[in-house]
Amino acid sequence: MSEQTSHPSVPEMGFADAQSMGLSAEEWQLILKRLERTPNQCELGIFSAMWSEHCSYKSSRRWLKTLPTEGPQVIQGPGENAGVVDIGDGLATVFKIESHNHPSFIEPYQGAATGVGGILRDVFTMGARPVALLNALRFGAPENDKTKHLVSGVVAGIGGYGNCIGIPTVGGEVNFHASYNGNILVNAMAVGLAHSDRIFYSAATGAGNPVIYVGAKTGRDGIHGATMASTEFSDETESKRPTVQVGDPFTGKLLMEACLELMAADAVLSIQDMGAAGLTSSSVEMASKGGLGMEIDLDLVPVREDGMSAYEIMLSESQERMLMVIDPSQAEIARAIFDKWDLDFMPIGRVTETDRLVLLKDGGVACDIPLAPLVDDAPEYDRPYQADDTQPQLTTAELATDSSVSNVLKSLIATSDIASRRWVYEQYDSHVMADTMAGPGGDAALIRVHGTTKGLAMSTDCTPRYVEADPFEGGKQAVAESYRNLCATGAKPLAVTNNLNFGNPEKQNIMAQIVGSVNGMGEACRGLDTPVVSGNVSLYNETDGVAIQPCPVIGMVGVIDDVSQAVGIGVTQAGTSLFIVGQETSSDDGWLGCSLYARSIAGRDGGAPPPVTIAEEARNGTFIREQIALQHISACHDISDGGLVVAVAEMVMAGTKGATIQMPETATLHGWAFGEDQGRYIVAVQNPDGFSLAATAASVPVALLGTVTDGAELKCGNEAPISVSDLRTVNEAFLPDLMR
Amino acid sequence: MRAAIIIFPGSNCDRDMMVALERITGRRPALIWHKETSIDPVDMMILPGGFSFGDYLRCGALAARSPAIEAVIDHASRGGAVLGVCNGFQILLETGLLPGTLVRNADLKFVCRETSLAVQKTTASLFTDGLQDGQVLTIPVAHNEGNYFAPEDQLAMLEDNGQIALRYTEGSHPGPANPNGAAHDIAGIISENGRVMGMMPHPERAIGDGHHSADGRIFLQAALEGVAQ
């Protein structure tokens, strides 16, 4: 016990200790210099957590700064718990995405569940009621031994938390690739609604004000999770099995309701959830953002276990906890609210004027360090980078095969990339709150906004194979695809959050992936007027030296003014005409390089991905939204994985009718049918002539593709028709078969 | 028509039910915190869906021991109408107001999807009097423990007494009609006097206005009219 009780410098730490906490020699030297003495264990732990990649963004910060973060719609950009975007009517949407990759690999259920819990806290900390959850998941190859176990645990965990706390999970993405065999990705996104003049921030205010700890008790869960999330995985870490955090969605729900009630009562001055690095990051961030100091008596922290050291209390990642500064005159009201919800409410310290973090324990000082170096002087690296060789541009001719379009279609929609995700999303409560106007299974999800006619639209997207082949184009593409998903429902995209999942940034080619995709993302966000308002970085996603396919996930949120005018992807009206938007009739030599066709049918990985032209994306997206608002479009779907014919098949499977499409007479038919050229949509319209005229007026190329029919068949050119129920059977099989 | 919705810590469909009833009747139901020991007289008490007490121990077990439940039992014993939806159904079984139990879905997975329900009018009940026998309603479910179970003799009794009010039936969903393995395809049952009903599907999520279906509104409307009779 005596180790932490007396003076800060006992026991003395050495470089070896720093190293074991993930700090480099330079960082150790920097700490000694800033402190002008040797840190004790607790202090060193605090430095190591705050300077971890996870908290400090030391490898990515330089590049993140280049992203556009401003716009008239932005109320709060990156730097707070979540981004805040104006949606009119005095309302704002608050959202963020976050990764829980490593914990989910070790304990898939709890890892995924606590990921969801954590991102929800980020959103309600800002004063917003969470209204929707999304996720982006990447698993190893379907045939890998661990995949099945990880899929079932992660999906159950996401559902376990979201379903219980009562926030609908409305969308996401799942993909499989061998590069994720030893390092899955579990990214969770939460979207909330708040009054735009009632946003809560983390900066501490008012020296002397009480610092209150609320929520669940502190245990020894996930100590040093933030540093774990910042180092490479190896079989050794797997066997080390750190105490994992266990989520408690029930307490999470109580905490959410209590916090929202407290905020409505005007008692909160500043508030911060305890996420990665727990009490350390919350206290440091609150104090430093407020330009103040903080003093905490660790003996007052509600703990679950006996004999916890200062180090353990500060670095515990126990879930469902918050730190707040409250108005002392409101303390009784605040306490009554937490009593009602049966939650701990404990004044543990106060805001000070010292610019220092002072921690007391067992009558002594357990830590006394200046705040500035923890945050402002956190190391920032300009890591060298060198891109891998650029991929060759593959021609359609060299990828052609003999199969008929219908046969290729049937193969493609059965693949792991395109197969229906129903097995996943039916385990998520997608309509609790009763505001889900469009849930999983379409392009973007839509959530109605009470008291208005509006709907929030949201989607998560990334195509790692494109990013791997060309980080810049791939980064652009992730934004463009999200943008298309929103536009396809009729919603105007407003802003994005991103989750940069990469390998070890100390390797030059990985760093080049980061730089390239952030640059691409930035260009797309600028061009599409969707600034980045929040995000997360997850690096060192490697196992035994092999990196994952880079996966910079975009989460985009937008608004549709009248949600009753939104359209879905399913075709429902026979006799309507199908058009391709964003493509001339003559341009039938599609882009097959890096496509799913190339990989699954032609057996050829790689090749340059389809380029994205942002100006065309903006023009086409705007046109689609206008036509939907004018109610000229009855179904709409963007063209992405698998290309044109796959998109048509998805519209038919999701709808109640069949379709007939004309196919060009061309030597490069497979390019036309399965090319993944960007910026395109398929729409069903009532009035083809009017639609063509409008497109011409907007300078948007469109081409008539076919008709929606009463039959239950999809007919491609002169090929034998395929019954829609056969398509569904093929498309639905993959996940249930895998998970059987 | 006065309705009260009882809220337990962890309930999460209380607001949904309130909004649905308000849209249907134009009148906002009373919201009652589970610690209340007395409840002003109402025509119908509703136990909403969610995860009361985190579904810990057994679904509905901890909620069924809440102070407000005594008022619900009292109300029911005086012939008052009670509706339990999803977790509310689980709570009703734990209180003993309805027989049987709900165990984990046969495939051990949470299930959220549309289901088709056939209305069974084998006995008089305020909940089904306004509906047609065999009428099919499309209403979603979302639960982990909706697999209705009772010993064979009790099931036979439920059948004989006409207490099975809703049964899963074939519909448009690609999966099996019965989403959870419930005995006798039971989706909802009523008490012998027809005044207490528990059901797994969520009518409040199918009241039109952008929901996939408006059949939940048909169901709730019929129940509200039944109570008013």
Place this chain on the structure above:
Amino acid sequence: MQVTINISLKEGVLDPEGRAVETSLQSLGFHEASNVRIGKQITLSIDAEDAARAQQRAARMCESLLTNTVIEDYSIEVIEDE
């Protein structure tokens, strides 16, 4: 006093989880496993003057909350503190 309460499903009561576990065990090659049933084990401390009293209180807890007597049986073990 340290008390352990074992709660098992009554015979004849459906146990989907037990069945699923049995199937998984079989498919993992544990062909010798059968009749898998899943129950609960609750451990708690009870502050009581003697074992008999602890036993009695535990039984009350089972009857009033811990078990669903329609489908579950229980047994109680008390270990006296030394």
Place this chain on the structure above:
Amino acid sequence: MQVTINISLKEGVLDPEGRAVETSLQSLGFHEASNVRIGKQITLSIDAEDAARAQQRAARMCESLLTNTVIEDYSIEVIEDE
């Protein structure tokens, strides 16, 4: 052979269910109850030549399926058939 496997959360791992049950017991007037932890008890038959072998197979089942060794401990009891 009749085998009972008791699975409990490792010490220090949060047991939200145990906590909720404890609170509920308290509010029902069982103030003498504390430290409530909830685990699982799996019973099964194992066809094996002797108890040692049954024990060994049960341990294998625990490691490969029945327990989550990251957060759970287990113990095995074998009752020989007569």
